Amino acid sequence: METSVESLRSLLKRHGLRYSARRASLLALFRERPRHISAEGVYLELRRRGGDLSLSTVYLNLGVLCEAGLLRRFRGVSGETIYDSNVRPHDHLLCERSGEVADLPEIEIDGVPLGRYLKERIEEETGWEVHEPRLEFRGVSPRARS
Amino acid sequence: METSVESLRSLLKRHGLRYSARRASLLALFRERPRHISAEGVYLELRRRGGDLSLSTVYLNLGVLCEAGLLRRFRGVSGETIYDSNVRPHDHLLCERSGEVADLPEIEIDGVPLGRYLKERIEEETGWEVHEPRLEFRGVSPRARS
DNA sequence: GTCTCTGCAAAGGTTTTGCAGTAAC
């Protein structure tokens, strides 16, 4: 994925955000490849690469990037917040042994994606307004089981 | 529901737990009627009723009652732990405006309960071992919408 | 008598906030 300074600058600009070297390094980390990572994980990885930024800056920018729709977040098995570079609707598998996170392949019911199926069915049956579900299934990954 | 001292004592005993007045008052609170309540909510309600117990005792006993299978817990919209007197498999609706929690009526797909259907289907499709799902759907309750 | 429940206070982990300074626009 394109992570040149100029492309990051224009990506930020397109989302109404200012450019800064630290913000761009953080965004680049998520654009290199899809990932699920905690604020502390982001902080440690950027420091390891020689980045000079503080944990509060990491939190601040992760929040800003979520607001802008460039990241999304959910809670991991230990209650920590996990940030995800894939912002399209999808669900997660969380490993209770290793903390590992995986995307759930798309599941359809009667030809309708799972999330939308459940949203519509629950709205009909309960009278609640239901947001697009972001489901988290807990279990044990093949890797952690072996 | 039966909440006499003797029934609470025997209920605790059956679950391998000692009786104490504070522990019993806490258990009684959940047995009066089904409820979803945070540790702090439990603490405040018991204090309001004249109970004399500390927040750490509340946390400790909620933990003990969960271990014993008399309560179960999950995370509310603000990340706080919510304790539930209904320990049978069921899913929740969480209101993002009011924090209100409701039980989801049982949903079946192809004649199979939703949780089991998803567990089996995801296990087939991913190779993960999936625990019985406890799903949380976020939305807006009829009450909060009006 | 032993084991565990209890209160208090202190510490734990994660996330947010206040402030003065600096950089982007």
Add this chain to the structure above:
DNA sequence: GTTACTGCAAAACCTTTGCAGAGAC
């Protein structure tokens, strides 16, 4: 020049832990 990003430190939040004492069995 104005706005907003930054680091640091402190605070906030919810929850757990250590300890000495009291109560259950």
